[in-house]
Amino acid sequence: MSRLGPVITLTAGAVLAVGLGVASVIATPAARNEAADTAAEAPSAEETTAAPSSSGEPAPEPERTAPKKIPKADYGGYVKGNGGLIAISIRDGKAVGYFCDGKAEAWFKGTESDGDLRLAGSGSAKVTAALGGGRAKGWVAVGGRKWSFVAPTVVKPSGLYRATAIVRGAKLRAGWIVLKSPKGGFTQVGAAFEGDTQVPIPQLQGDRPTAPVTVDSTTLYPKDVDGFIEEMQ
Incomplete structure (x- = not known):
């Protein structure tokens, strides 16, 4: 019985370590995916700077045609x-x-x-x-x-x-x-x-x-x- 005690202890420790590793592997991709989704939703600084406000743009001037003259x-x-x-x-x-x-x-x-x-x-x-x-x-x-x-x-x-x-x-x-x-x-x-x-x-x-x-x-x-x-x- 004294010899089986350490073996059981080591085995339990190994199982615990493997379980923690699996949990870590499962949690890490989820965190990365969440961060990626957040980055995709937020506009980049380049996009924010490049997109002008439509309300600030001047309205296009209507084309002016020259008055017609009888030749x-x-x-x-x-x-x-x-x-x-x-x-x-x-x-x-x-x-x-x-x-x-x-x-x-x-x-x-x-x-x-x-x-x-x-x-x-x-x-x-x-x-x-x-x-x-x-x-x-x-x-x-x-x-x-x-x-x-x-x-x-x-x-x-x-x-x-x-x-x-x-x-x-x-x-x-x-x-x-x-x-x-x-x-x-x-x-x-x-x-x-x-x-x-x-x-x-x-x-x-x-x-x-x-x-x-x-x-x-x-x-x-x-x-x-x-x-x-x-x-x-």
């Missing part, structure tokens, strides 16, 4: 309540206009953008119109009076014509509006001034409106709008 267009029509004519021509956003009823007349210049036309003349004279659907529709104001108009698009020889010269030290200028009549032929109106004095003006040749004419003993050479629009800007 080329010519309009002509009657002024309601007046009986006169109005002609408007546009070249790459630049615009000129002319109103005449045989007595009063006015030249205008300005711009067109996105179908909105605004022209200014001498004093308070002005033209405002909306362009679209093959016509210009708006208002013309001259000499303290205002009339509406609707002017469809026109093609040459219909349109606006102008001529200038220097006579006896004074500027001689003349303007015409020529419109093709639906019944054939042409309707036209114009006015000529030597300085501030109005002088008689001849009719243009409807099918050849740029042919020379004589005004107050002076030969004038009418130009279509392409020949003088830049001079008026």
Whole structure:
């Protein structure tokens, strides 16, 4: 019995040691797994620094498109309540206009953008119109009076014509509006001034409106709008 005592004691100690070792092996992976899960859930310092706050970012600016300009267009029509004519021509956003009823007349210049036309003349004279659907529709104001108009698009020889010269030290200028009549032929109106004095003006040749004419003993050479629009800007 005395010999078995130490053996039993040693065996029990070995069993106890093995049991503690197994428990240690089982506990260690669990601790490591828990630590790994905690590290995966927490964002890294690099991620925290790199992720910007969406609330702090400026809102993207909307894209701005340049206003559209009509490259080329010519309009002509009657002024309601007046009986006169109005002609408007546009070249790459630049615009000129002319109103005449045989007595009063006015030249205008300005711009067109996105179908909105605004022209200014001498004093308070002005033209405002909306362009679209093959016509210009708006208002013309001259000499303290205002009339509406609707002017469809026109093609040459219909349109606006102008001529200038220097006579006896004074500027001689003349303007015409020529419109093709639906019944054939042409309707036209114009006015000529030597300085501030109005002088008689001849009719243009409807099918050849740029042919020379004589005004107050002076030969004038009418130009279509392409020949003088830049001079008026």
